Amino acid sequence: MTKRIQIEGMSCEHCATRVKKMLESLDGVSSAEVSLADKSAVVTLETDVPDRQLRDMVYDAGYDVTAITAQ
Structure with missing residues (x-):
């Protein structure tokens, strides 16, 4: 199963890397792009x-979520 998360507030690659690491630290998440x-x-x-x-x-990573949809 995959889900798409729309995120507001990211302004650089460091932001994207931070979100990726935070999401991948959750039990049940195999990967995050x-x-x-x-x-x-x-x-x-x-x-x-x-x-x-x-x-x-x-x-917790410091950004806002505007939507989450199953894909």
Whole structure:
């Protein structure tokens, strides 16, 4: 299963790397690809991870989530 997270507030590659590391630290997340240009992350899940957990991790990294959609 994959989910796309729309993220506001990232302004550099360091921001994208920070979000990637935070998301990949969650249990159940196998990988995260973060695009600064698209202001989004595509997260591949091994198990179901609630949207709230994904959102909280992005907030903890210092950014805002505008949407999470299953793909």
